[in-house]
Amino acid sequence: EEALEEFFREHGDKLAAVIIEGIPANNGLLIQRHDYMRQLRALTEKHGALLILDEVITGFRLGMGGAAAYYGIRPDLLTYGKIIGGGMPVGAFGGRADIMDLLSPLGPVYQAGTLSGNPVAMTAGLATLRKLADGRIHAQLEERNRKFVSDMMADLKGSTVNIAGIASIYWIVFQRDIPRAAHAIDSDGVAHYNRMHEKILDAGIYLPPSGYEVCFLSAAHTGDMLSNAARILVQAIRQEAHVWA
Ligand SMILES: Cc1ncc(COP(=O)(O)O)c(C=O)c1O
Incomplete structure (x- = not known):
C-alpha cells in the first residue's frame, strides 16, 4: 500500500489508466487484501486515471459480480472472456456509460471484427450465464x-x-x-x-x-x-x- 501511494505521488498525474486482474489467477492465485484494491480505486479516482479490471478469469466465476463485487469496488471498465462464451471463443468489455458512448456509432472510436458478436459464441455464453444466474x-x-x-x-x-x-x-x-x-x-x-x-x-x-x-x-x-x-x-x-x- 505504501508503494502504491508513492507510485501515484510520483507518476499519478501522468497515468491514463491502471489495468489489473483483481485476483491474479494467471501466475499463481494471488488473492489481494480488500484494503489494497480499495486504495487502488481511491488513488486512480483521485488522480483521474481509469481503473480497468481484467475479469477474464474472475468474471462470473467469483459469483455474478466477479472480483469487483468481491472487493466492493466499482471499476471504470471491465474485460471479460472465457465463461461468457460458454466454452466458445469470445472477449468483451464494458463499463461506465460515458466511456462506452465513445464507441461507434455514438462516438468516434471504431471497434469491430469479423467474429465480433459471433452468434454461436453469444448463444453459448448466454446459455451459460442463464444457468449461473440464480447462484x-x-x-x-x-x-x-x-x-x-x-x-x-x-x-x-x-x-x-x-x-x-x-x-x-x-x-x-x-x-x-x-x-x-x-x-x-x-x-x-x-x-x-x-x-x-x-x-x-x-x-x-x-x-x-x-x-x-x-x-x-x-x-x-x-x-x-x-x-x-x-x-x-x-x-x-x-x-x-x-x-x-
Ligand atoms: C486474466 C486474463 N486476461 C486476459 C487474457 C487474454 O484473453 P484472450 O486469450 O481471450 O485474449 C487471459 C487469457 O487466459 C487471462 O487469463
Whole structure:
C-alpha cells in the first residue's frame, strides 16, 4: 500500500489508466487484501486515471459480480472472456456509460471484427450465464472447492505445502505461506509441483502443466470424483513435501 501511494505521488498525474486482474489467477492465485484494491480505486479516482479490471478469469466465476463485487469496488471498465462464451471463443468489455458512448456509432472510436458478436459464441455464453444466474451453481462449486481444499489441507497438516482457494479456483504451492505477489512465488516449490504433476498423471489426474497455473472446478466434478482426486493428490504431494521438508 505504501508503494502504491508513492507510485501515484510520483507518476499519478501522468497515468491514463491502471489495468489489473483483481485476483491474479494467471501466475499463481494471488488473492489481494480488500484494503489494497480499495486504495487502488481511491488513488486512480483521485488522480483521474481509469481503473480497468481484467475479469477474464474472475468474471462470473467469483459469483455474478466477479472480483469487483468481491472487493466492493466499482471499476471504470471491465474485460471479460472465457465463461461468457460458454466454452466458445469470445472477449468483451464494458463499463461506465460515458466511456462506452465513445464507441461507434455514438462516438468516434471504431471497434469491430469479423467474429465480433459471433452468434454461436453469444448463444453459448448466454446459455451459460442463464444457468449461473440464480447462484446455485456458484454456491455448489464454492462449497465443493472449500471441502476439497480443507480436506487436503487437514491431511497435509504440518507439511510445507499450502493450497490457496477461492470460489471454484484452487492453487497448490510448495511453500509455507501462500504468496500474495508474483515475486514471492518460490521457484524451488514450482519444481516440486512439476514432479508431482508427472506422478499424478499416471494416477489419472491431469493438472495444469505448470506450478504457476491455477486449477478450476467445474459443475461436472462430483463430490466422489473430488474425494478420489484429493486422496491421490495428497499422496503425491506428501512424497514431494517429505523430500523437501
Ligand atoms: C486474466 C486474463 N486476461 C486476459 C487474457 C487474454 O484473453 P484472450 O486469450 O481471450 O485474449 C487471459 C487469457 O487466459 C487471462 O487469463
